[in-house]
Amino acid sequence: MNSNNASPAPPAKADKASVRRHNLSLVLRTVHDEGEATRAGVAARVGLTRAAVSSLVDQLLTEGFLSEWGKTFSGQAGRPGTVLKVARSGPAGLGVEINIDYVAVCVVDLAGTDRVRLVERMDNRGAAPATVLNQAARIAARAVASATEQELRPVAAELALPGLVSGGTVRQAPNLGWNRVPVEGLFAQALSTLRPEHRALPVSADNEANLAAMAELWFATADDDRTPVNSFVYLTGEIGVGGALVLNGQLLRGAHGFAGEIGHLVVDPDGPPCSCGARGCLEQYAGQAALLRAAGLDEKAGAAGVAELEARARAGRPRALQALEEAGRRLGRVLSGAVNLLDPDAVILGGSFRELKPWLAPAADAELTARVVSGLWTPGNGRLRASSSSGDAARGAAAHVVREVLADPAAYAEPGKD
Amino acid sequence: MNSNNASPAPPAKADKASVRRHNLSLVLRTVHDEGEATRAGVAARVGLTRAAVSSLVDQLLTEGFLSEWGKTFSGQAGRPGTVLKVARSGPAGLGVEINIDYVAVCVVDLAGTDRVRLVERMDNRGAAPATVLNQAARIAARAVASATEQELRPVAAELALPGLVSGGTVRQAPNLGWNRVPVEGLFAQALSTLRPEHRALPVSADNEANLAAMAELWFATADDDRTPVNSFVYLTGEIGVGGALVLNGQLLRGAHGFAGEIGHLVVDPDGPPCSCGARGCLEQYAGQAALLRAAGLDEKAGAAGVAELEARARAGRPRALQALEEAGRRLGRVLSGAVNLLDPDAVILGGSFRELKPWLAPAADAELTARVVSGLWTPGNGRLRASSSSGDAARGAAAHVVREVLADPAAYAEPGKD
Incomplete structure (x- = not known):
C-alpha cells in the first residue's frame, strides 16, 4: 500500500489525547508504508522525538498493531535497533463482494496480504436481497472462522456491490434487480444471527468497481512490479x-x-x-x-x-x-x-x-x-x-477496512486490552 | 472569491522568513475572503497573536495590498478597530483571451472587480500566430494604460486560448490552425516592444475553458446570488x-x-x-x-x-x-x-x-x-x-493572476517599496 504519510502536524486546536491518537496512526502508517522500520527510523521520518516514538510504539505493540522482529545493524554508530513490522495477526479487514453470479469473501491483514479467500458461484439475479445477504453472511462467517484460526481478528466488514450505493443502501443495482435495499443493516443482522459474537462488527458498503479500483491503486505496483x-x-x-x-x-x-x-x-x-x-x-x-x-x-x-x-x-x-x-x-x-x-x-x-x-x-x-x-x-x-492479478473488489473492500485501522488504530484496539 | 483559508501552519522546516511570507498571504487572504476585517478579527480567525497580525498588516499596507477604511464598533468591549480591505489600487491582474473571432482583455483588482475591459472582434482563423499575438499585445497595452490611470499596476499577464496549452505553448488549437506556438514568449516579446517598461511582466497561458470555469467558480455566487x-x-x-x-x-x-x-x-x-x-x-x-x-x-x-x-x-x-x-x-x-x-x-x-x-x-x-x-x-x-453574467475566460485569466498575488504577496511587492 502507498498511503500518504500526512505531516506530523495534528489538526487545529487538538487536545493532548487527540494528538496522541493522531501520532499513533502516524507511527503505524510509517511502519506500514516502509515495510519495516526501527524506532529511530520512524522518529527521523515523522519528526517526533525518539522518546515519543518509543512510547507510541509500545502502545501499538501492546494493542497488537505492531510486532518486533529481531535486531538490525544500520552500519552507523549506535546500538542496533529492533525491527518493527505491522502485525501479521490481530486486527484484519473483512471484504464481502456480492456480485451478480458469485459472492467473494476475503480477509486481509494489516500488511495488505490476502489471508483468507472464499468464492462461491451462485445466480443472484432476481433472488430476494435478504436471501442473498444471508448466503453472503454464511460465507463470511466461514471466512471469519478461518481467519480466527490464523489469529486474525476482523474489526469491520465492507460490502462491495454492483450498483449505486449510498448511506448503507443499494439505491439501485439493475442487474441484480435491487432497489433501495438497506444492505448494511441486513448483512449485519444476518451475520450476528449466525455468529452472535459479531453483533458489534461495523458494516459498511460501497460500489464494487470503486473498491476494485482502490485495490488496483493499493496493490498493483507491489504485486506486479508495474509503473505506478x-x-x-x-x-x-x-x-x-x-x-x-x-x-x-x-x-x-x-x-x-x-x-x-x-x-x-x-x-x-x-x-x-x-x-x-x-x-x-x-x-x-x-x-x-x-x-x-x-x-x-x-x-x-x-x-x-x-x-x-x-x-x-x-x-x-x-x-x-x-x-x-x-x-x-x-x-x-x-x-x-x-x-x-x-x-x-x-x-x-x-x-x-x-x-x-x-x-x-x-x-x-x-x-x-x-x-x-x-x-x-x-x-x-x-x-x-x-488490471493486476490481485486487485479485486473483495480484496479492495477488506483493504479499505485495514486503511481505516491504519488511519485511527485507537478506534480498533481490542476491547479489554490496554 | 471563495479561496480556502489554509491553516496557519507553515510548511515543514520553514525558516523565519518563509513563515512570515506565508503569514502575509494568510492575513491578506483572510481580509480578501471576509470582504472587510479588523486586525483583531483577523487574529481571531487565523490563530496568530494580535501583535503578529499588526506587524503583517503594516507591511501589507505599506506595500499597497491592503487599505484602511475608518473605524468599526464591534459592540464588544475595547477600542474600535480600523476596518481593513484589500486595496482597490496597486497590484492587479491582466487577462488576455485570444479566441477564434475576438480578443478580450481585462484588468481585475485584488477584490476581483473587473476594472478595465476591451473586446475587439477579429477573425484569427488562419492568421499567423505572431500577428494575432501582436494585435492582442496592442489591446493589452491599451488596457494597461487605462489601468494605470486608475492607479492599478498589473503584476502579471495570463493568456486564455482555445486549445491544448502546456508549458507556455499552444500544443494544438485546431480552430485557430495553430500547432506548437510558444504563446507566452511571443506575447511577452510583443508587449515589451510596445511598452518597454513591461519587459519584466511575467506571462503565462492556459486553456480558455479552464479559465472561464474558474471565473464561474470564483464569481458566480457573489455576482448572481446563486447557490454555490x-x-x-x-x-x-x-x-x-x-x-x-x-x-x-x-x-x-x-x-x-x-x-x-x-x-x-x-x-x-x-x-x-x-x-x-x-x-x-x-x-x-x-x-x-x-x-x-x-x-x-x-x-x-x-x-x-x-x-x-x-x-x-x-x-x-x-x-x-x-x-x-x-x-x-x-x-x-x-x-x-x-x-x-x-x-x-x-x-x-x-x-x-x-x-x-x-x-x-x-x-x-x-x-x-x-x-x-x-x-x-x-x-x-x-x-x-x-453561466453567470460576469464569468468569462478573460476575467478568469486576470483573476488567476490576482489569486497568485493573494497566495504570495511578497513575490509581487513593488520594486523599490518596502
Whole structure:
C-alpha cells in the first residue's frame, strides 16, 4: 500500500489525547508504508522525538498493531535497533463482494496480504436481497472462522456491490434487480444471527468497481512490479460494466457518490434497451451477455461462457474474434470520451475484460489513438492495461477496512486490552 | 472569491522568513475572503497573536495590498478597530483571451472587480500566430494604460486560448490552425516592444475553458446570488466547443494538462470530420458553425450569426427552433455521459450556449433525465445552468493572476517599496 504519510502536524486546536491518537496512526502508517522500520527510523521520518516514538510504539505493540522482529545493524554508530513490522495477526479487514453470479469473501491483514479467500458461484439475479445477504453472511462467517484460526481478528466488514450505493443502501443495482435495499443493516443482522459474537462488527458498503479500483491503486505496483499510476479510469467487465475513476491517487466519488458509471455512457442512442432504463448504453455492447451473444454462445453462461469465449478466441475462431473486436471498438470509443474528459495516465481493464484484453485491446487502442484529441494516445503505448492479478473488489473492500485501522488504530484496539 | 483559508501552519522546516511570507498571504487572504476585517478579527480567525497580525498588516499596507477604511464598533468591549480591505489600487491582474473571432482583455483588482475591459472582434482563423499575438499585445497595452490611470499596476499577464496549452505553448488549437506556438514568449516579446517598461511582466497561458470555469467558480455566487456549486462540468460554445471540469472546488487538469475536452466526445462515430482529425465529435453538432448551418444561416457569421439565431428562436421561427432542439439533444446525450462519469452538482453552459440556453435546455434536460443512471436528474431541477453574467475566460485569466498575488504577496511587492 502507498498511503500518504500526512505531516506530523495534528489538526487545529487538538487536545493532548487527540494528538496522541493522531501520532499513533502516524507511527503505524510509517511502519506500514516502509515495510519495516526501527524506532529511530520512524522518529527521523515523522519528526517526533525518539522518546515519543518509543512510547507510541509500545502502545501499538501492546494493542497488537505492531510486532518486533529481531535486531538490525544500520552500519552507523549506535546500538542496533529492533525491527518493527505491522502485525501479521490481530486486527484484519473483512471484504464481502456480492456480485451478480458469485459472492467473494476475503480477509486481509494489516500488511495488505490476502489471508483468507472464499468464492462461491451462485445466480443472484432476481433472488430476494435478504436471501442473498444471508448466503453472503454464511460465507463470511466461514471466512471469519478461518481467519480466527490464523489469529486474525476482523474489526469491520465492507460490502462491495454492483450498483449505486449510498448511506448503507443499494439505491439501485439493475442487474441484480435491487432497489433501495438497506444492505448494511441486513448483512449485519444476518451475520450476528449466525455468529452472535459479531453483533458489534461495523458494516459498511460501497460500489464494487470503486473498491476494485482502490485495490488496483493499493496493490498493483507491489504485486506486479508495474509503473505506478495515480490517475486512471477503471473498468470492470462482469455481467454489468462497472467503472471507477481514480484521480491523483483519490477515488472520485462525485457530488452524490455515483461517479464512474461508464457502463451507461451512450454507444448508440437508438440501441437496445438497457437495464438502467435508457437505450444503447456501453453495457449493451460490452457486457458479458452482449459479448457471449455476439460470439454465438449462451448469453447466460456467465464465467464459464467467458472462459469458453477466451478459449475460442485463443483458437482463432472467427466469430469469437469478431465479437471481441467489435466490442473493443465500442469500448475504445467510449473510453476515448473518458480520456478526453479526464486525461488520465491509464485505462485499466478489470473483471472479465482482464482475460479478454488481448482481443479487445487492438480495436480499442485504434479508436483511442484516432480520438484522443491531445495526440498523446499512441498504439500500444501501455496506457491501456489489464488490471493486476490481485486487485479485486473483495480484496479492495477488506483493504479499505485495514486503511481505516491504519488511519485511527485507537478506534480498533481490542476491547479489554490496554 | 471563495479561496480556502489554509491553516496557519507553515510548511515543514520553514525558516523565519518563509513563515512570515506565508503569514502575509494568510492575513491578506483572510481580509480578501471576509470582504472587510479588523486586525483583531483577523487574529481571531487565523490563530496568530494580535501583535503578529499588526506587524503583517503594516507591511501589507505599506506595500499597497491592503487599505484602511475608518473605524468599526464591534459592540464588544475595547477600542474600535480600523476596518481593513484589500486595496482597490496597486497590484492587479491582466487577462488576455485570444479566441477564434475576438480578443478580450481585462484588468481585475485584488477584490476581483473587473476594472478595465476591451473586446475587439477579429477573425484569427488562419492568421499567423505572431500577428494575432501582436494585435492582442496592442489591446493589452491599451488596457494597461487605462489601468494605470486608475492607479492599478498589473503584476502579471495570463493568456486564455482555445486549445491544448502546456508549458507556455499552444500544443494544438485546431480552430485557430495553430500547432506548437510558444504563446507566452511571443506575447511577452510583443508587449515589451510596445511598452518597454513591461519587459519584466511575467506571462503565462492556459486553456480558455479552464479559465472561464474558474471565473464561474470564483464569481458566480457573489455576482448572481446563486447557490454555490463546487463540482461542475463547464461548457463553452464558441466556434469550438470547449470544456472544463471543476471537482470539489478544484480544476481537474489531468495527467498532461488536457482534461475537459468535452467538445471531442463522440456523437456519431461515422459523423462529419472534425478539425481534431476524428469524426462525429460534439463540436460538429453543437459548435457555432453547425448550429448556424442547421438553422439556415451563414456558418461563418460568428457572433452576429448567433445573435440572429437567438432572434429567430425568440420569434419562434421553426428552422431555428429545430436546429437548437437537435443540438440540445446531442448536447444532452454527451453531457449525460459526463454526468454518469463524474456525478457533478451542475452542468454550466457558457459562451454562446449561455444566450441560447432557453432553446437548447429542454431537449438536453430530457436526454439527461433519461440517461443519468442515478435517477437524480429530473427535468428543470436547476442542475443545467447558464453561466453567470460576469464569468468569462478573460476575467478568469486576470483573476488567476490576482489569486497568485493573494497566495504570495511578497513575490509581487513593488520594486523599490518596502
